[in-house]
Amino acid sequence: MKAIQDYYPDELAQCFGCGRLNAHGHHLRSFWEGDQTEARFTPLAFHTAIPGFVNGGLLASLVDCHATGTAAGAAYRAEGRAMDSMPPHRFVTASLKVDYLRPTPLGPELLLRGRVLSISGRKVVVEVTVSVGSEVTVRGEVVTVEMPESMRPPPAPSHGGTSARVRHE
């Protein structure tokens, strides 16, 4: 199944948090699950803060990328068009708020859930929770905006369906 991020054009798929073309990134992948989005991520041993617990900066990064992915998916839905239709949506973060409700244990898979709180114009506000098992450990609220044209890179030279599916892990 393709993740929302799999629809990002190659030149916008370089992100350290979720870019499929970033050789050193976290490769977060977000999927629709009904009206919400989900992503699963198992931190590595070095993604620690205090030993035994997941690094808060990494958690913020996952929340961030899951939110911008959710925003892109929601923008397509709001327009009633498919995620492989043009032009592509790509959101960036204006403001990120992360509450660490309790320490997140390092080891188990994390489940991120995204929920759109509002869509208005180019702005999408997304709530993201991080859970381990049945326990929510982190709650984030992210104000995302459609990437301004001033940030847009030129299209990748080899842009196409095949290379868009290349993942480096």
Next chain:
Amino acid sequence: MKAIQDYYPDELAQCFGCGRLNAHGHHLRSFWEGDQTEARFTPLAFHTAIPGFVNGGLLASLVDCHATGTAAGAAYRAEGRAMDSMPPHRFVTASLKVDYLRPTPLGPELLLRGRVLSISGRKVVVEVTVSVGSEVTVRGEVVTVEMPESMRPPPAPSHGGTSARVRHE
């Protein structure tokens, strides 16, 4: 010159963002500069978001670690004791708010500045800005708290003689 993080005991120096003992981490190092703190960090090429700009999750991570480091430093100062005195201070993040004021260009060195907004009991609130040249690109506000005893790992084996570092509250 020793950074604030250089005073963290070995077992608390594993952090992905600022742990000197994390082989894969960012190794952020924070220093007092008068009443403020500073840290400098040059992102690597893969620390990107949209090409040409620094990843927002990485920026959040740097803000986070600079804030917890600043909080630890401030806690020693508030008690009028040196950072190599016992017991060690180590703060964790309760809440992280990051406003991305403008895109942060990827390439130049980033300057993080920390300023203590309040200290009360075990809680220290820190403002952190990220600048490139004379331009502030990011502003963060971080609520940090002294690490709870429930998170404390055992002292690192190579420091068996320093078990006095274990705090009992």
